[in-house]
Amino acid sequence: MEEQKIKNMEEFSAVSGISRPTISKYFNDPSSVRRSTRERIEEAIARYGYRPNLFAINQNRKFTKNIGIIVPHIVDPFYAEIVRQIETRCIEAGYWAIVLGSHGDAERELSAIEMLYSLRIAGAIIAPLGDTSVSDRIRRLAADIPTVIFDNHMNGDEIFVGTDNFQSVGLMVDYLCRSGEPPCFLDMPAVNTNARERREAYVRAMEEQGFQPHVIPAESAGWDFEELGYNAGLRLLPAHQLPTNTVLCANDRMAIGLIAAAFEKGLRVGRGAATALRVAGHDDHPMARFTAPALTTVAQDYVSIAENSVSTLFGMIENGVRPASPLRRLEGKLILRASA
Template sequence: MAEFAQLSGISRPTVSKYFNDPSSVRKSIRSKIERALAKYDYRPNLFAVNLNKKRPKIIGVIVPDTSDMFFSEMVRHIEMRCALDGYLVLVLSSRGDPSLEARSVETLLSLKIAGAILAPLGSITDASRMESLKAHIPVVYLDSFLSDGSPFVGTDNDQSIGLITDYLCRTGSPPCFFEMPAVNHNAGERSRAYIRTMERLGFQPEIIRVTSRPDWRFEEIGYSEALDVIDGKGFPSSTVLCANDRIAVGVMAAAFQRGIKVGREADCRLRVAGHDDQPYSRYGCPPLTTVAQNFSRIGTLCVETLLAKVEGAGTTPGAPQQFRLEAQLMMRASA
């Protein structure tokens, strides 16, 4: 900025004032600065500017997998909400690996940022590193949480799984449950919610077990495990409720591979449903019946909860810090 000020013949304080708020300088000076910006192709270094601020305007985000449509959609809503308050978003991926998650936390610790939104890996997360991050900046957990009392925003799995299990029982054969790998607390919560709902409705729960190792290759796992089931004894029900939409995609691909038609029509042998309502779920063949998490509300609430802490508003005594939002049933052709 000093070099630009010298070249343009405008004082550095005036240039700095312009970048903080262009309307704060006289129109004639503003025009002179903008002509000089075009001539010298100058752009301020936002990270350097951030280091010089008492209150940084960067939010860090760590998710398990940026290629997962659930998290990419969530990040999109977080970015949009942060932009309204002038915050930049720095997104890192742990790729389901606790060592990469720890490295991502170290990266955030090395930067001057306002706060962080984290989707932790759960039991394999390095809790000490998270504690170190929390000691420096405000943190809000997204979708998954650690048992440390930190603010959390996610979906009410009891409500969402209960809603779709009840629907499937009312409209056809009671479903078996195709679980997901134990990548975070959602896996166990959804299995238990299914069992409770089936027992409440007077039906016998039937669970299709998969690997207990944390593994984010959901489509591949759903496909290979479903083939094993189909080629073996078969599903214990003609309705399969999957723990998430990506598992359901794998199950439907396996059914197609074995010539089993999925859907609600009379000639269909299998109904398949999921959980999440990822952006592609409505465009499957057939479109996937599922429960929709409120991406916009979850992302917005994460940012607003974090910014309340960052900007000193905090929370009133007794105010909720664990937000579990209800999901909406999306009835489509697969079940």
């Protein structure tokens, strides 16, 4: 490799003797130039060690290949896995995925949306915060740019991909009622439509089974679900305040906290006569199979959520047409483990 440092595409063109438009064409799509020219460019790349700023190239296009992704918490394993799946599919299709987190804060969500505008994105995939979301701004973005909402439906006419909470929660309630004592429901804070739908789905499913529903409300707000489940367990378990010894938690993170509290209080969780408590969750959180005991749950289909979101978005970008059905609800799958 030559010691000469190449700063930009113009300098690379000068030293390689290949025109700037041809080089640009190569970096946009190597197969678009003749084989002999491609070989000359690649020899020059190896000789001078030149690597272009692909992000800058993308930004200079009339239509960028940037896809914006916004989620409430990047470190949440559920969102992290969905983002991984989406990003992989974007890369395979030649798009650049730009991931932003709103960190559970409406102002940061708004800032993330404004950032997407500045990046001249081709499309967006967004999991809104929920009740605190800047919903009007998200809807305006969706009117300006192809946008798919996932996980948390905003109850509008937006394009949405997510789990059918009534099917998934009903599936779990049916199993718990058939296999033992009917469950009470440890609610999560009303941070989004998932919270409301899962609570309503539990009540409906219990009534359909002929049982009295018992909802244990969330004591505080926020997204620290493990802590909320843990604190609820420390508060309720020693005082024997649970209406039933089977607990369906609104999500797996709440269930993980509840199992930790039961362990701390010396209560055995699981199935069988020697156990004091059955605990089930929802989502199939990546850590659910590593709790002690492993958590019985309803799995959201991470792969299908990502694939449907991306394929729907690319169809809108490439065809300029909204899908005929704006809502795509996916079924959950019952995952039986040792906790219930």
